[in-house]
Amino acid sequence: MHPRRPAARRRPVSAAFLAAALVLSVSACSGVTGNARVETVEASGDGILRVGLILDNTGDSSFLNDSQRAAAELAVREINASGGHKGRPVELLPVQADQDTAMQAHSLVSDKADVVIGPTDSSHATEAIDVLSRARTPLISPANTASALSSAESGGYYFRTAAADVAQGPVLAKLAKDGGAATLSVLHEEGSYGKDVSAAVADSARQIGLRVLDNTGFTPGEAGTAARTAAGAAPDAVVVIAREGAQGALAELNNAGLSGARLLLSDGAFARYGSKLGAKALDGAKAVVPGHLPSAGFQARLLEVDPDLRDVSFAAETYDAVTLAALAAARAQDDAGRSIAANLVAVSGGTGADNSSGGAPAPCLSYKACVPGLASGGEVNYDGESGPVAFDSKGDITTATFTVFTYGSDNIPAATGRETAGRGGS
Missing domain, CATH: 3.40.50.2300 (Response regulator)
Structure with missing residues (x-):
């Protein structure tokens, strides 16, 4: 999406935070090599799956924050009701919507986010990609549509559940x-x-x-x-x-x-x-x-999270992004960002998904319905509230x-x- 908006407000930043940001910037001089979407990685997580949100909407577009926040909260609730990640609750990290996109990304890295959902505005995507890919943290946008982002240099850490323009x-x-x-x-x-x-x-x-x-x-x-x-x-x-x-x-x-x-x-x-x-x-x-209009059932579940919700733009895409991240962690049996990035294509039923019968497995429509298939050593193909996803090798949806x-x-x-x-x- 490319909404018009005034510049985001900035808040004072501590010296410690600036030092952390500087370390990230300096350590990134060599860039991010490889392709995290296809790499084989070893488990390195701490056992707690942490999900971050970047909400970059201000002014006339600020209402878009509410739908994405509610959808992420709903997804986390439903994942935890189905056992969470390896028996432990998934955590939704605090949102710092008063910061600009890059600062939000830095904050989430400091908070040990394993995966980040956002931003809305395509013009802000590279700011988030630059920070998060260097931290080996996958970013899944529910709203970015700019065609050029298909070739964004993210080292394989950028995905989107929204279709390119x-x-x-x-x-x-x-x-x-x-x-x-x-x-x-x-x-x-x-x-x-x-x-x-x-x-x-x-x-x-x-x-x-x-x-x-x-x-x-x-x-x-x-x-x-x-x-x-x-x-x-x-x-x-x-x-x-x-x-x-x-x-x-x-x-x-x-x-x-x-x-x-x-x-x-x-x-x-x-x-x-x-x-x-x-x-x-x-x-x-x-x-x-x-996208398509959210089902009445999905809208009712969103209203249970936020009874004052008046718009559901990008809610389905946000919900699916969180659910896919949790399924990727479940497939890897690891919550680290590198493991999530390496398994997102597979759980979406996308390009290169491994299935002995040839092609992706039959779709499953929720975390609860999908995760038993992974527990038994099989493969899953998540089709969610926004429809089929099927990531390709660039992190784009193929349908x-x-x-x-x-x-x-x-x-x-x-x-x-x-x-x-x-x-x-x-």
Whole structure:
């Protein structure tokens, strides 16, 4: 995710803490070598599995902290109700959300975190990766979507239960074809998000037989030319890939005669537009949003943890990140970060998962359901509240689930379906 927010507040730091941070920084000069996701390691934990959270949301986005905190607490509760790690309770470490991302990471290393969940904002990921990978502590983000993070230099300690932005490309192309389109135009906001996702849409569209008429970039507030170019091409469908410039682009498309069911919106363009756009400008348009709506049962369990919870964004992905970490520790019979990192791919049913029958085992849907399989010496394939995970060799999920929203005549979206994209498309 890439939410906009003011700079995080900093609090005074003790001299002892600064000294510890300096040691980490100096010791990291040689970098992190190897690939922790595939290395064979010996047990080195202290017997207590400690989970840390990095909550980096401030200002208008601060509500996202509550859902992730509640989900992590719920996962730990349910893991402990099923016996914890080797008979001892899993610990959820205190959160220091008033610190910036790097300082939170340093604090969690000092608190002996074995695995850390977070951050939300993709632009903060490298700060956490730099600190935690040097400490041999795996980081699992429930919300990072920037495509470039697939190649982040983490020594194999970075994973994410959220799909990369480009995963929506095949889904958007499929929705266009399912709607009867034979030709497609793409409007994308300039920048890495627009460039990467528009390329994924165009490639996926061609693979399924659609003709891509144009793929035009624009800057926020300056979408008129791009909209008129699309209108001149007379496409059957138009895909809009934008964030800050989405509303302006949609208004310009409406002015150019492209509106309603011909439009498909990327996740960054998804919003409740209402009267901000012309009447029926989005009537019948579709948008995709990563993940699927949490089940009623999962939401009820979250409310038992936090009765005041009003939003469940990234809750399922956070819950699954904690559960996967605990299953990785159970598979290794060790709580050390290196052991967790080396076993996450296997317990997710991902690339290289060892299974004599060929392919991943049948999915199990909770820690309680999965852990007996490990206890008997077998393999497990955890599919959780966010759907299948199946990490690949880069720590990315290989199956991405998207909720499809359809806009009404009031330009307000409602969930109407679900699509899944994998390595081969939708």
